[in-house]
Each structure stands twice: as C-alpha cells, then as structure tokens.
Amino acid sequence: MDHTFYLAMSYAATAIAMAAEIIALRLRRARALAAVEEERDLETQD
C-alpha cells in the first residue's frame, strides 16, 4: 500500500513549522532592534 501522502504530509508540515519559527525569530529580532533605534532617536531629539 502506498503511504507516500502520509509521510510527505508529516515531513512537509515539520519543515514548514520549523521554517516559520525561524522566520518569526528573525522578524522579532528585527522589530526589537528597530524599537531600540527608535528609542535612541527619541532620546537624541530630546
């Protein structure tokens, strides 16, 4: 019996979940750095 579909769905979902987490991590770091920059700029203006 061909079980390729079940194997593919399992491995593909795992790969997508991990890739999504890595993208989310990069976005969060970029947002955090932007917030630090913003804070620094506001202080410079003051």
Added chain:
Amino acid sequence: MNWGYFASPATFYRLAGWMAPWWFVIAVVLGIAGLYVGFVVAPTDAQQGEVYRVIFIHVPAAWMSMFIYFVMACYGGVSLTFNTRMAAMMARALAPTGAMFTFVALWTGSFWGRPTWGTYWVWDARITSELVLLFLYIGFIALANAFEDPRRGDRASALLALIGLVNLPIIYFSVHWWNTLHQGSTVKLTGTSMHVAMLWGMLLMAFSFWAYAIGAALVRARAIILERERRTQWVRELAAT
C-alpha cells in the same frame, strides 16, 4: 563558578549570540544524519511498511514537547523563587518552540494514525493529554503577554507552567494507566525491541531537535532581552555599533 554572572542579560546576550549559530549547525548535521539513517539505513517495517518512518519525527517531537515544558517550568520556578529576570525570559523563549514541537507531534501522529488505525484522531488518553499540553503552551504564551508589566506576566505564567507540570506524568504513563489505542513506550531505560538502525535514526533526530530547540530559544531570548532592556545604556551602545 559565579552563576550570577550568566544571569546578567548583558552577559547572556553576548554568550547566546555566540552559541546559537553553533546549535543550529549541530541540529542540521544531526538532522541530515538522522534522515539518512531513517530513510536509507533503517529497514522497512514488516507490519506497517514505509509509513512507520513517521516515527523519526513523531517520537522525537513528542519527547521534545515534554522535555521543553519541563525545562520551561523549571525556569519559571527559578524565576518565582529567586526573582531572576533571565530565568523568566528563558521560560518565555522556550514556550513557542515547545508549542511548535507539540503541534508537530500531534500532526504527525494524526498522519501516522490514519493508515495504521484507520482514523486521524481519537480521544485516546495519550493523544488528549498531549493536546492539553499544547493548550498549556498556548495558555502560557497568552498569560505571559496579557499584562502591561512584563514582570507580572512572568509571575502569572510561571505559576501556570508549574501547575501544568502535573500533565507530564499523565502523558507519559497514560498508555499504562488506561487502555489506549496509542501503543506503549517502545524505548525504555531497560532496553528496546526496535531494530538498532531504527533506534539510531530516532535518537539522531531527537538530538537534532534538541539542538534546534536550544538554538531557537537562545535567539528568541536575545530578542526578548532587546525588547525589555532597550532603555539601558548597554543596549543603546550595542544598537549604535
């Protein structure tokens, strides 16, 4: 050793920045080795055929879902007891990765269950308690972010994590305590009935997931440090460089 030195966000930030890429490299190397053993070296299962190869992600993901929760609750306990900022940040950093592995364990179990049990889902004690674990992770993340003051969020979520610990023995022993459709533990401390190549494939993937979880938690902890410490001098100097 002065552990307080590593509890400083500034020290931890630099140390985590140096370590995280290495953990990802270890995760990739072990992952490639695990997939090679799992798909090339390990033989086809006599009863299930090729579909059993879901085991190489399902079991490691399920192990990681419980292990990460345990570590997260320990960090929560340390943060509640000693009021340490870094422990609370690490607990927050681990939660999304733990939730991701719990989801992967449930998803892959579902796609393994359909061809072997004839159904994607059953309200079996093992599967239901694993679903409860996913809700605990989601609850932890929601509670940690529900307060304006992050320290209050830290305390509330740490308490939830500690209470949720009771679910871990329920997940582990569910297959012994109740009559479940889910099979019992194949790998025990006393030994295993698995083919040695299957066991190695599973262990390599488990160590790969473990290294990935450490790398991801370190990267997330660095972002949390930046978010929380953005008004401190060292973070401003860091952003300026």
